[in-house]
Amino acid sequence: MSVIEVKNVTKIYGKTVALHDVSLTFKENCIYGLLGRNGAGKSTMLNIISGRAFADSGEVLIDGVSAKGNDSALGKVHMMGEQLLYNPALKVKEMFKTASWFYPDFDMDYALNLCDEYKLEPKKKLAKLSTGYRTIAKAVNALACGAPIVFFDEPVLGLDANHRDMFYKQLIKRYNERPATYVISTHLIEEAAGLIERAVVIKEGQLLLDKEADEVRSMGYSVSGKAEDVDSFAKDKELMGEDVLGGLKTAYIKGSLEAAELPEGLSAEPMNLQNIFIHLTNS
Amino acid sequence: MSIKSIISCCKYQLYKMRFIPLVLVVYVFGAMILTAITISVIDKVPFSFANANAGIIDLLMGGIIFAFMCFFLMTDYLNTAAANGASRTTACISAYISSIICSLVSAIEVSVLIPIISLITGYGETWGASLYGYIGALQDAGWDMLSIRLRFFGICLVYYIALSTMAMLLVSIVYRFPKWVSAIIIITIIFIPTAGIYMTLGEEAFASFWYSIAKLLGLKIEHEWLIGNALQGAAVCIGLSLVLLLLSCLITRHSSVKPLAIKSD
Numbered sequence: 352m353s354v355i356e357v358k359n360v361t362k363i364y365g366k367t368v369a370l371h372d373v374s375l376t377f378k379e380n381c382i383y384g385l386l387g388r389n390g391a392g393k394s395t396m397l398n399i400i401s402g403r404a405f406a407d408s409g410e411v412l413i414d415g416v417s418a419k420g421n422d423s424a425l426g427k428v429h430m431m432g433e434q435l436l437y438n439p440a441l442k443v444k445e446m447f448k449t450a451s452w453f454y455p456d457f458d459m460d461y462a463l464n465l466c467d468e469y470k471l472e473p474k475k476k477l478a479k480l481s482t483g484y485r486t487i488a489k490a491v492n493a494l495a496c497g498a499p500i501v502f503f504d505e506p507v508l509g510l511d512a513n514h515r516d517m518f519y520k521q522l523i524k525r526y527n528e529r530p531a532t533y534v535i536s537t538h539l540i541e542e543a544a545g546l547i548e549r550a551v552v553i554k555e556g557q558l559l560l561d562k563e564a565d566e567v568r569s570m571g572y573s574v575s576g577k578a579e580d581v582d583s584f585a586k587d588k589e590l591m592g593e594d595v596l597g598g599l600k601t602a603y604i605k606g607s608l609e610a611a612e613l614p615e616g617l618s619a620e621p622m623n624l625q626n627i628f629i630h631l632t633n634s
Numbered sequence: 635m636s637i638k639s640i641i642s643c644c645k646y647q648l649y650k651m652r653f654i655p656l657v658l659v660v661y662v663f664g665a666m667i668l669t670a671i672t673i674s675v676i677d678k679v680p681f682s683f684a685n686a687n688a689g690i691i692d693l694l695m696g697g698i699i700f701a702f703m704c705f706f707l708m709t710d711y712l713n714t715a716a717a718n719g720a721s722r723t724t725a726c727i728s729a730y731i732s733s734i735i736c737s738l739v740s741a742i743e744v745s746v747l748i749p750i751i752s753l754i755t756g757y758g759e760t761w762g763a764s765l766y767g768y769i770g771a772l773q774d775a776g777w778d779m780l781s782i783r784l785r786f787f788g789i790c791l792v793y794y795i796a797l798s799t800m801a802m803l804l805v806s807i808v809y810r811f812p813k814w815v816s817a818i819i820i821i822t823i824i825f826i827p828t829a830g831i832y833m834t835l836g837e838e839a840f841a842s843f844w845y846s847i848a849k850l851l852g853l854k855i856e857h858e859w860l861i862g863n864a865l866q867g868a869a870v871c872i873g874l875s876l877v878l879l880l881l882s883c884l885i886t887r888h889s890s891v892k893p894l895a896i897k898s899d
Binding site for chain 2: 398401402403404405420421422423425426427428429430432434435436437438440448449450452453454498
């Protein structure tokens with residue numbers, strides 16, 4: 352069992368409240384999407400859980416044990432952060448070797464196979480890699496570490512479309528082979544949407560939503576058509592937002608659509624995760 | 635903190651320090667050859683290893699260990715531990731253990747090198763260890779050569795441990811605080827026992843302060859004692875290193891992780 356409980360965590364940087372009284376639970380063996388706009392507090396939360404930063408108040412429990420300064424709890428978590436914490440003078444293979452000393456389930460063969468797939472040279476120093484390849488090295492390290500909880504903070508930063516696709520496929524494959532709790536914090540929501548089982552949305556340091564991804568998708572729908580028809584249809588409904596283009600309008604409406612209620616001339620579509628996220632965090 | 639994490643951290647730190655023994659050997663012999671060449675050129679005398687004054691080796695090696703620890707800890711102290719789910723306290727304690735192991739290897743190395751060098755140069759004394767008594771004085775007092783060498787090894791070991799832990803504290807200060815605060819703290823630490831006391835309390839107070847330090851460390855003070863109290867010196871060095879370790883742990887306890895900048899970024 353590897354469950355993370357975040358309890359009433361608050362973190363303030365100077366005059367900025369990065370997290371305000373956030374409480375949530377990450378259950379075991381599930382892929383989470385941690386979503387939020389820039390500066391919402393996603394990285395701060397992951398940093399606090401993984402012991403890289405400290406909360407001003409509140410606590411983080413991993414399997415019921417406080418994670419603060421506790422190696423046995425922190426050892427269950429691996430975080431692939433945006434920044435490189437390993438010594439840049441290390442070679443890629445040395446980074447894997449180092450991780451294997453801390454994570455007994457580290458799979459070196461798997462890591463080296465992934466290096467082959469990504470054409471990442473294990474003998475190259477981390478400092479000599481391009482930003483994209485450094486991201487790949489960190490991602491491979493995270494996928495191979497064997498920790499029951501793995502955080503991916505912007506895991507595809509600087510990767511081209513092919514490498515991003517490879518990463519998502521690898522992540523799903525690895526998850527199927529060795530289930531673990533993966534928390535993916537990314538701005539490329541649509542790309543990662545297919546992976547996410549549960550979505551956690553943070554807005555301005557506060558928890559806005561924590562729901563199964565399917566449940567989030569069914570939170571709303573979009574209706575498009577002539578502006579006056581859309582307005583008339585949407586007037587008694589709860590609007591999440593709207594886009595206007597010339598005489599055409601798209602309204603994003605909360606709730607589910609009954610097939611019978613849609614008037615002629617209007618078309619309806621289920622909202623995708625990204626649209627819902629945009630309208631939730633814009634409002 | 636857990637034993638498993640401490641072992642993992644130590645493994646990594648020792649892996650990174652693995653070249654120290656080789657660097658020290660190269661340094662010692664390199665310095666000896668360079669000194670001999672320089673003296674033969676400057677004084678226009680034939681080249682001879684006897685010109686290479688190797689008496690400073692134990693002190694310089696301490697300096698190198700201090701500098702290396704500063705450099706090493708600056709790049710690998712807390713970040714690697716944090717990247718792999720180990721706490722700050724674990725990182726501090728494992729750095730301390732690693733520095734003890736590194737000091738042990740260096741002290742063995744210098745203890746083996748000094749007799750070899752004395753065979754080459756014909757000069758067996760070292761300035762650092764002689765502060766606790768010259769070989770001749772110790773022999774007069776009934777010490778056999780093996781005991782003298784072991785005593786020398788012990789003195790080097792505890793001083794190297796103390797120096798390594800000083801490096802650890804300095805790096806902890808730099809890591810934890812903003813640059814300007816670190817600079818003020820470090821300058822204050824250096825200034826007070828040197829120019830600070832001299833300028834504020836006068837020459838006599840300055841001399842008396844350093845005399846007390848020398849006495850506390852059990853050093854042989856010229857014309858007063860022929861043989862210093864090495865055991866007292868060892869106890870003070872170990873005590874000091876433990877205090878510095880504690881301070882380092884306290885300073886870094888709530889420090890957020892600061893990644894290193896990568897030149898290509």
